[in-house]
Amino acid sequence: MEVVDFHAMGCPCRITVDVPAAAEAARAVVERLELRYSRYQADSELSRINRSAGTPEGCVVDAETAELLNFASAAHAQSGGRFDITSGVLRGVWDFRNGVVPDHDQVHACLERVGWQRVRWEAPGLWLPRGMELDFGGFVKEYAADAAVAAARAAGGRHGLVDLGGDLAVIGPNPDGSPWRVGIRDPFAPDRAIATIDLASGGLASSGNYERCIRVGGRVYGHVLDPRTGWPPEDGYAGVSARADSCLLAGIATTVAMVGGETEGQAWLDELGLPYVAVTRERRVIMGAPPA
Amino acid sequence: MSDSKHPAGKALQALTAAAMSLPAYQVAAATRDDTTRVSVRTALYDEASLDDDQVASATTERYDIEIGQFRASTPLGERFSVALDVAYETMSGASPWFVQPDADGRPVQVMSGATIDDARTDVLLSVSRYSDSGRRVSVSVGQSTEDDYESQNLGVEVEWEDADKMTAYTVGGGYSTDTITPTDAQTRFPSRPDEEDKQSLTLLGGVSRILDAKTVIQTALSVSYLDGYLSDPYKLVFVDDDIRQDTRPDGRWTGAWTTRLRRRFVGVGATAHLDYRLYGDDWEVVSHTLSLSWYQDIGDRITVTPSLRYYSQSQAFFYRPFFRSTRGDNLYSSDYRLSPYGAVTLGLAGEYRFEKLSLTGSIEQYESSGDYALGSVVTENPGLVDFTLVAVGLKYAF
Amino acid sequence: MSPLIRGLVAIVLLGALSACSTTPLKPWERGNLAEPTMAWDPDPLASQLDSHVYFSKEASTGGASVGGGGCGCN
Numbered sequence: 001m002e003v004v005d006f007h008a009m010g011c012p013c014r015i016t017v018d019v020p021a022a023a024e025a026a027r028a029v030v031e032r033l034e035l036r037y038s039r040y041q042a043d044s045e046l047s048r049i050n051r052s053a054g055t056p057e058g059c060v061v062d063a064e065t066a067e068l069l070n071f072a073s074a075a076h077a078q079s080g081g082r083f084d085i086t087s088g089v090l091r092g093v094w095d096f097r098n099g100v101v102p103d104h105d106q107v108h109a110c111l112e113r114v115g116w117q118r119v120r121w122e123a124p125g126l127w128l129p130r131g132m133e134l135d136f137g138g139f140v141k142e143y144a145a146d147a148a149v150a151a152a153r154a155a156g157g158r159h160g161l162v163d164l165g166g167d168l169a170v171i172g173p174n175p176d177g178s179p180w181r182v183g184i185r186d187p188f189a190p191d192r193a194i195a196t197i198d199l200a201s202g203g204l205a206s207s208g209n210y211e212r213c214i215r216v217g218g219r220v221y222g223h224v225l226d227p228r229t230g231w232p233p234e235d236g237y238a239g240v241s242a243r244a245d246s247c248l249l250a251g252i253a254t255t256v257a258m259v260g261g262e263t264e265g266q267a268w269l270d271e272l273g274l275p276y277v278a279v280t281r282e283r284r285v286i287m288g289a290p291p292a
Numbered sequence: 293m294s295d296s297k298h299p300a301g302k303a304l305q306a307l308t309a310a311a312m313s314l315p316a317y318q319v320a321a322a323t324r325d326d327t328t329r330v331s332v333r334t335a336l337y338d339e340a341s342l343d344d345d346q347v348a349s350a351t352t353e354r355y356d357i358e359i360g361q362f363r364a365s366t367p368l369g370e371r372f373s374v375a376l377d378v379a380y381e382t383m384s385g386a387s388p389w390f391v392q393p394d395a396d397g398r399p400v401q402v403m404s405g406a407t408i409d410d411a412r413t414d415v416l417l418s419v420s421r422y423s424d425s426g427r428r429v430s431v432s433v434g435q436s437t438e439d440d441y442e443s444q445n446l447g448v449e450v451e452w453e454d455a456d457k458m459t460a461y462t463v464g465g466g467y468s469t470d471t472i473t474p475t476d477a478q479t480r481f482p483s484r485p486d487e488e489d490k491q492s493l494t495l496l497g498g499v500s501r502i503l504d505a506k507t508v509i510q511t512a513l514s515v516s517y518l519d520g521y522l523s524d525p526y527k528l529v530f531v532d533d534d535i536r537q538d539t540r541p542d543g544r545w546t547g548a549w550t551t552r553l554r555r556r557f558v559g560v561g562a563t564a565h566l567d568y569r570l571y572g573d574d575w576e577v578v579s580h581t582l583s584l585s586w587y588q589d590i591g592d593r594i595t596v597t598p599s600l601r602y603y604s605q606s607q608a609f610f611y612r613p614f615f616r617s618t619r620g621d622n623l624y625s626s627d628y629r630l631s632p633y634g635a636v637t638l639g640l641a642g643e644y645r646f647e648k649l650s651l652t653g654s655i656e657q658y659e660s661s662g663d664y665a666l667g668s669v670v671t672e673n674p675g676l677v678d679f680t681l682v683a684v685g686l687k688y689a690f
Numbered sequence: 691m692s693p694l695i696r697g698l699v700a701i702v703l704l705g706a707l708s709a710c711s712t713t714p715l716k717p718w719e720r721g722n723l724a725e726p727t728m729a730w731d732p733d734p735l736a737s738q739l740d741s742h743v744y745f746s747k748e749a750s751t752g753g754a755s756v757g758g759g760g761c762g763c764n
Contacts, residue, residue, distance in 0.1 A: 018592060020647070021327070021689075067314045074310035078303040147316035153724055156327065156689065159592065172721055175592035177561055201721060245716060248311055249304070271301045308716065317716070333735045337743065361735045377738065432756075447756040456714035466756035496756050500730075505719045510730065512754040548752030552730060556722040563727035571750040579750040587727035595727065605749050629749050641736070654736060658747075677747055685735060 011165025022157030026148035054130030084227035088135030107230035142251030145169035187239025203247025208239030233261025328366040333685030388675035390528035399613035474525040490520030530614035561589035579605035601637035631673035634664025
């Protein structure tokens with residue numbers, strides 16, 4: 001087995017696969033997607049799109065970006081607006097590093113610049129209103145895991161696993177046909193596993209990190225913000241992991257569940273019908289395992 | 293977390309549908325192999341000697357062929373791929389010449405006296421173009437050269453698929469033109485023609501379909517017309533105490549309907565191949581070919597493949613082991629290949645993979661007999677062939 | 691069986707085959723189909739030689755693809 005460790009998309013990544021060329025192909029895909037959709041690189045496709053905000057001519061996107069926007073648009077609709085690639089600007093008013101809770105007026109003003117419904121998207125043309133930004137951080141890593149799997153398979157990989165900072169996608173089961181044994185991270189101690197599951201195909205995604213919170217008095221403000229209100233859910237989860245046919249779908253499931261919090265999030269997860277593990281801030285573990 | 297057998301909610305279905313058009317999830321039936329591959333293979337083909345009591349001539353030894361094969365395929369630019377196949381074979385031995393009745397009226401084989409030595413070179417070049425919609429267009433040109441035979445061929449094949457990528461269609465056409473210049477014609481064997489030619493045209497249509505996540509099926513119909521000299525210049529026929537040249541019609545319509553099934557058995561790490569071909573032509577030959585192979589993975593590196601092939605054919609209308617009287621149409625052949633018989637091939641192949649290299653080896657044992665035919669065969673042709681084919685090969689993926 | 695009847699049988703079967711509706715597979719469900727041994731001809735050199743030998747020793751010709759030509763062996 002070929003094991004390749006590298007750093008991409010802000011996290012440690014590992015590709016394990018039976019064919020060396022497949023490992024290289026998978027890594028190249030992840031690095032390509034990072035270059036294209038990074039918010040931090042001025043010459044990325046995403047930065048180019050964001051620079052066009054407010055211009056009358058908007059911008060024209062390429063085929064791959066168009067499909068990602070179509071998918072983001074569908075996820076926005078299906079999640080009732082809880083998944084929104086325009087919510088990144090809220091980070092401008094939420095300073096988690098220094099633990100400062102913004103005032104309501106600030107959040108309210110910022111919300112003017114949030115909302116996929118405000119964006120005019122007529123493929124391949126995109127018109128972002130002034131002050132708005134797109135952020136693919138909510139799903140591009142999960143998509144990259146799936147794309148890496150596709151590239152590894154195309155290069156002849158039959159057995160292997162792609163791990164992008166805890167978002168997993170299976171190239172194929174172990175050489176002996178057995179599934180991969182993977183740990184679900186404990187949101188309170190990310191180095192520890194809260195459960196171990198068998199992953200023979202598809203993907204596993206996790207959201208949440210209890211460390212990145214603001215605590216004011218008795219209230220905990222999680223770092224996942226609801227694009228509809230600009231605030232974290234009051235009953236936010238500490239972490240959610242879900243398994244799906246692809247890492248991308250698992251990622252949307254967990255991201256939206258985190259935004260929804262315990263009440264809305266669990267209803268969402270149960271409606272999806274995917275296997276999941278959710279951990280509340282009281283360290284209660286909820287296993288959503290649809291009957292086999 | 294256990295497996296999700298729960299009916300997926302509407303939201304999940306909608307998200308799944310939206311995800312399907314993303315490039316990472318695009319799989320086309322006709323995707324280009326982006327790896328450069330080179331393979332070499334050498335094989336020994338060895339025909340079993342005939343039984344003494346079936347042969348009226350001194351020789352009972354038959355053909356031995358040594359074969360060398362080479363194949364290289366590589367992507368070219370963004371959309372093209374090219375493949376080159378070369379085969380070189382050297383043949384030696386004797387071949388069935390004609391059949392005559394012995395004192396009891398039983399057919400016995402007369403073999404060609406002298407040892408025949410010949411070599412054949414076969415070159416086939418094909419270029420394919422792949423489009424974004426999953427369509428493949430392939431064009432091939434080939435040439436096969438022997439001392440006494442020359443064949444040139446041209447083929448075109450187009451493959452495309454349905455929007456849901458569950459069904460793929462293939463249509464194709466092939467043309468070949470052959471020239472035969474028999475050795476020793478007009479000198480030792482005055483009745484042999486000194487130069488003849490034939491042309492053939494083939495049309496093919498096929499459909500392949502994914503039945504489920506582990507099963508694919510393909511069915512194809514191919515129709516050919518052969519025109520020209522279709523007899524065997526080296527074969528004679530015993531007709532009413534006279535010896536004549538093998539004489540066949542100068543046209544032949546053939547049709548072959550092939551169905552192939554592939555199924556993966558995930559738990560045992562194996563793939564089953566089941567192929568069936570129904571063949572018929574206007575020489576009244578009808579044949580059935582059924583083959584079954586079992587590709588068994590043993591660990592990550594080894595695949596072992598036992599296989600079984602069954603074949604049965606009926607005879608051409610102008611075939612007899614020998615002829616007691618002349619025919620009105622003047623068509624005669626005693627070629628065992630046009631006789632009624634059945635055949636069984638048992639095979640075993642193995643592949644060992646290490647990094648980019650893989651080693652292959654195989655052995656096949658072919659046995660034919662009138663007893664193996666589906667119908668009852670009254671008189672078996674004494675020239676029916678049994679052979680062994682042993683091969684070893686090397687494949688390298690760059 | 692005449693070529694005409696055979697042709698008709700094949701067309702009917704083709705029709706039945708394409709009419710049977712199976713749920714389209716999602717891309718991530720196609721891993722097994724991508725196994726090298728699931729190819730129509732996993733070892734092209736082996737199948738080329740086999741079909742060449744059978745073509746030259748039996749009366750039948752034709753298969754599921756075009757390409758290649760005749761030889762003096764037949």
